[in-house]
Amino acid sequence: MIQCTLCDRLVLGLAGHDWTALPWMVAPGTGVPPGPCHVRCLEDLGCAGAWAEAVEAYHCRRWPLWLAGVDAGVRWRLHGSRAARRFHLWRSDGRLSSFPYADLTATHPLRLSTDLAEIGTAHAATLLTAMGTDAEGVAVPLTSVITALRLADRYPRLAGTLTRHLRPAGPDTTDVLAARHTLPLSPSCRRAAHHLMRSPW
Numbered sequence: 001m002i003q004c005t006l007c008d009r010l011v012l013g014l015a016g017h018d019w020t021a022l023p024w025m026v027a028p029g030t031g032v033p034p035g036p037c038h039v040r041c042l043e044d045l046g047c048a049g050a051w052a053e054a055v056e057a058y059h060c061r062r063w064p065l066w067l068a069g070v071d072a073g074v075r076w077r078l079h080g081s082r083a084a085r086r087f088h089l090w091r092s093d094g095r096l097s098s099f100p101y102a103d104l105t106a107t108h109p110l111r112l113s114t115d116l117a118e119i120g121t122a123h124a125a126t127l128l129t130a131m132g133t134d135a136e137g138v139a140v141p142l143t144s145v146i147t148a149l150r151l152a153d154r155y156p157r158l159a160g161t162l163t164r165h166l167r168p169a170g171p172d173t174t175d176v177l178a179a180r181h182t183l184p185l186s187p188s189c190r191r192a193a194h195h196l197m198r199s200p201w
């Protein structure tokens with residue numbers, strides 16, 4: 001079971017809503033221990049911005065190809081990793097995320113696929129109970145799962161589904177719970193993403 005170091009409640013692993021703070025990311029004096037946590041919990045402590053600042057230099061060093069902007073007072077920097085064909089979105093409000101080039105299409109909004117748990121783990125059992133079904137292929141709205149887990153205040157404005165899938169893994173398959181969920185991107189950030197994908201650098 002993955003628990004938030006700040007509120008002891010479940011951390012689901014959804015881009016832009018939670019994160020695992022590594023020891024070097026934790027700004028001294030913020031009172032944030034290393035480990036998984038909700039971005040909302042960092043906000044409640046008033047240190048989401050300080051935490052984002054602590055990882056800013058790392059993002060710039062690790063992924064030196066980026067475009068930046070400001071939307072509604074939030075600074076952002078979209079880093080492109082050409083080798084991995086992946087974006088890493090840094091935001092000054094701490095809502096960091098990472099997603100593959102392939103998830104960016106002309107359609108609005110951006111939808112990500114994330115495997116949350118493998119069937120057989122305690123984490124999956126908790127999620128299945130919250131879903132109210134263990135049938136394969138049934139897409140349960142994430143909002144109802146999150147409400148059943150009493151996490152609605154930690155995962156606000158989240159649209160999507162949670163589904164039990166058999167996922168090919170080499171010659172075998174793994175039985176997983178996969179989320180399809182939205183990640184809001186501003187029009188300027190979306191333009192930056194398309195530009196980064198097309199640029200020859």
Ligand SMILES: [Zn+2]
Binds near residue numbers: 004005007037041154
């Ligand atoms: Zn929390």
